[in-house]
Amino acid sequence: MNQKTKAISLTCAVMMAAFMWNTQSHAAEVGEKEMPLMLAEVSSVNTFNVNLKKPKSRNLPPAEDGIHDPENEATHSLQHPLDAYKGLPPSDFGNYVDWVKAIDEGKIRPRWDRADPNSEPFVMDLDIVRPVKASVPDVVFPHRQHTEWLLCSNCHPAVFVPQRLANQISMSAILLGQKCGLCHGKVSFPVETKTCRKCHSKPKPADWEPPLSEATLKNPWK
Amino acid sequence: MSSKIKRNVLKSMIIGVLAYMGTLGVPQTAQAEYADVVINNYADAAGMRPAVFPHWFHRIRFRCKVCHADLGFAFKAGGNKITMAKIIDGKFCGACHNGEISWSVENCAMCHSGVPGQPTHFHGSTVQRLIAPAYKPLQVKDTTK
Numbered sequence: 001m002n003q004k005t006k007a008i009s010l011t012c013a014v015m016m017a018a019f020m021w022n023t024q025s026h027a028a029e030v031g032e033k034e035m036p037l038m039l040a041e042v043s044s045v046n047t048f049n050v051n052l053k054k055p056k057s058r059n060l061p062p063a064e065d066g067i068h069d070p071e072n073e074a075t076h077s078l079q080h081p082l083d084a085y086k087g088l089p090p091s092d093f094g095n096y097v098d099w100v101k102a103i104d105e106g107k108i109r110p111r112w113d114r115a116d117p118n119s120e121p122f123v124m125d126l127d128i129v130r131p132v133k134a135s136v137p138d139v140v141f142p143h144r145q146h147t148e149w150l151l152c153s154n155c156h157p158a159v160f161v162p163q164r165l166a167n168q169i170s171m172s173a174i175l176l177g178q179k180c181g182l183c184h185g186k187v188s189f190p191v192e193t194k195t196c197r198k199c200h201s202k203p204k205p206a207d208w209e210p211p212l213s214e215a216t217l218k219n220p221w222k
Numbered sequence: 223m224s225s226k227i228k229r230n231v232l233k234s235m236i237i238g239v240l241a242y243m244g245t246l247g248v249p250q251t252a253q254a255e256y257a258d259v260v261i262n263n264y265a266d267a268a269g270m271r272p273a274v275f276p277h278w279f280h281r282i283r284f285r286c287k288v289c290h291a292d293l294g295f296a297f298k299a300g301g302n303k304i305t306m307a308k309i310i311d312g313k314f315c316g317a318c319h320n321g322e323i324s325w326s327v328e329n330c331a332m333c334h335s336g337v338p339g340q341p342t343h344f345h346g347s348t349v350q351r352l353i354a355p356a357y358k359p360l361q362v363k364d365t366t367k
Contacts, residue, residue: 059255062274066252067260067336067345069271074331081255081278094256094346095278110285114292114317121285151291177349182297183286185348187257187277192348 058096059085093190100145123147129202130169135210138202258345259299260336272336293317300342 062068062078069075081095088107091098102108113119124147130139146155156162159182167179174181174191180199185191189198216222255278262272280289289295293314296302302314309316309327318324325332343350 057253060253062335065254065258067254067258067340068274069335069337072271072331072335074329075335078276078332078335079279081276084279084282097278099281108282110281110283111288112285114284114288115323121287149286151287154287154291175348175352177347181348186344187281187286190256190346190348 091189092194093192094188099188100148103148121148132200133211135204136196137200137204139199140202141199252345254345256346260340260343260345261300261304262336262340262342263300263303264305265334265336266338270330271334271338272340272342273333274336275333299344 059081060066061080061082063070063075068078085095085097089098089101089105090096091101099108103110111117111119112121124143126143128141128143130141132138159179160167169179171191173179174184177185181191189195255276257277259275259277260272261275265272290297294302295314304314306327308314309319312320315333316327319327
């Protein structure tokens with residue numbers, strides 16, 4: 001771009017900015033010298049937690065939930081989630097129902113077989129402890145809660161190799177919907193601050209200190 | 223103004239408009255149940271509303287294993303390329319929605335109840351809540367080869 005076009009584009013930009021200013025704040029009416037102290041209009045980007053869109057209400061009936069079409073007649077005959085959740089143990093996330101507790105307390109009896117209501121799952125009670133590099137508590141994976149809902153083949157061997165130290169799991173992978181994130185963060189309890197400690201539940205040993213980073217160890221001004 | 227600048231301005235305006243239109247397709251204000259799945263692989267193109275699958279309703283009645291192991295549902299929204307032909311043959315939804323275990327398929331609008339034009343997505347999923355949500359359209363692979 002040569003010098004001339006640069007100058008032209010700069011002038012254009014300045015003119016456009018001036019035009020916007022004029023139309024928005026009528027600053028032209030006030031001379032530059034006697035311009036009173038103006039409180040800048042707070043931009044919406046400065047509002048608290050712009051990225052945190054809190055739902056105004058939760059467990060809405062299908063016709064009001066935004067994904068069902070209220071113009072569809074059958075939408076209005078679909079069940080209201082709150083009717084189904086009556087008496088189920090509450091939680092602070094997801095559907096706001098503690099599904100595992102509901103099954104443990106016998107509040108719901110979901111079938112293990114499509115057609116046979118008496119079929120029972122093969123529940124395996126085995127906890128797997130996974131040490132975590134970072135300072136958050138170590139992960140305890142309980143097979144019991146998982147085998148109540150799922151079959152071994154749902155996870156093994158495609159998602160998790162049933163072998164010690166054979167699985168690389170990171171929170172980034174989980175957040176992107178891999179490994180645990182295949183279900184957690186979609187249908188089983190979500191991945192958010194309130195749920196960290198559901199997995200990260202085993203405190204570090206009393207003498208555990210966070211390992212110092214390479215940059216700290218090599219810092220010549222230490 | 224040189225034609226190059228004009229072209230650049232035009233280009234950025236088009237990109238801006240396209241980016242805005244891109245956000246319109248994604249339901250931003252929906253407050254549906256966690257884990258509601260909208261499936262719109264073929265519905266819109268066939269002149270039907272997209273199908274909505276409520277996980278919450280089904281998990282009260284069945285464990286995950288029934289659909290995700292016995293019936294072959296993938297752990298992915300829209301990952302099964304379900305068609306009505308498969309359903310009436312007793313596959314996927316049709317394994318139960320056959321008038322025996324649950325209501326039959328002639329209740330079209332019970333499933334096909336979504337707002338038209340929505341992309342296939344998993345409502346309330348962590349990936350969708352991330353600050354830069356990334357929707358990937360279904361990769362249709364030709365399995366007949």
